[in-house]
Amino acid sequence: MRSKGAVLMLLALVATFVLAACGGTPAAAPTSAPAADSPTAAPAAPATALAVGIVLPTKDETRWTQDEARFKEALDKAGYQVEILFSEKDSAKEKANVETLLTKGIKVLIICPVDGTAAAASAAAARAAGVKVISYDRLIRETDAVDYYVTFDSLAVGAQQAQAATTAPARTPAPPAPADRPTAGATSSRPAAISARPAGRRRDAA
Numbered sequence: 209m210r211s212k213g214a215v216l217m218l219l220a221l222v223a224t225f226v227l228a229a230c231g232g233t234p235a236a237a238p239t240s241a242p243a244a245d246s247p248t249a250a251p252a253a254p255a256t257a258l259a260v261g262i263v264l265p266t267k268d269e270t271r272w273t274q275d276e277a278r279f280k281e282a283l284d285k286a287g288y289q290v291e292i293l294f295s296e297k298d299s300a301k302e303k304a305n306v307e308t309l310l311t312k313g314i315k316v317l318i319i320c321p322v323d324g325t326a327a328a329a330s331a332a333a334a335r336a337a338g339v340k341v342i343s344y345d346r347l348i349r350e351t352d353a354v355d356y357y358v359t360f361d362s363l364a365v366g367a368q369q370a371q372a373a374t375t376a377p378a379r380t381p382a383p384p385a386p387a388d389r390p391t392a393g394a395t396s397s398r399p400a401a402i403s404a405r406p407a408g409r410r411r412d413a414a
Contacts, residue, residue, distance in 0.1 A: 265294070
């Protein structure tokens with residue numbers, strides 16, 4: 209599925225940014241078991257934990273709520289802090305969402321802009337704060353503040369859809385609906401059928 213592939217690509221980019229921020233590979237987790245008489249400690253946060261902010265266009269479409277679930281699952285599993293906000297198809301709301309995430313100290317911003325040109329100011333603000341910017345699905349235009357652009361190959365998607373349509377099994381046409389018949393006591397609006405047949409020759413009256 210397209211969104212799953214995009215999630216994997218974005219996760220790889222986030223991991224690249226993490227390694228760059230940490231200056232190398234993450235430290236390995238300790239493998240020795242705690243002593244029997246020592247209290248159980250809460251699991252420590254991963255050494256590569258990184259605050260990732262994601263801004264999506266709207267929550268009213270299934271496609272974006274599916275992306276929300278996939279991003280959160282993948283990033284949580286990888287040990288990254290993530291917060292996902294929706295802009296409700298409003299560029300002003302989108303700008304406010306980015307500002308909110310920047311104040312929370314995110315290091316990576318993934319944004320699918322409502323308007324590619326209007327989002328340029330938000331991308332520039334993130335770049336000024338030292339945040340890596342990934343434009344997702346829709347390109348943020350008229351700015352050099354975008355570090356990566358992750359989208360789909362529309363031509364390939366169209367070719368796959370066409371292939372699926374041409375190779376799908378043929379559907380059996382539905383049988384024609386039965387002709388309407390007037391029920392008992394009902395008056396039909398159709399003219400009565402006329403049956404014509406030759407009549408016998410009538411004899412003249414004597």
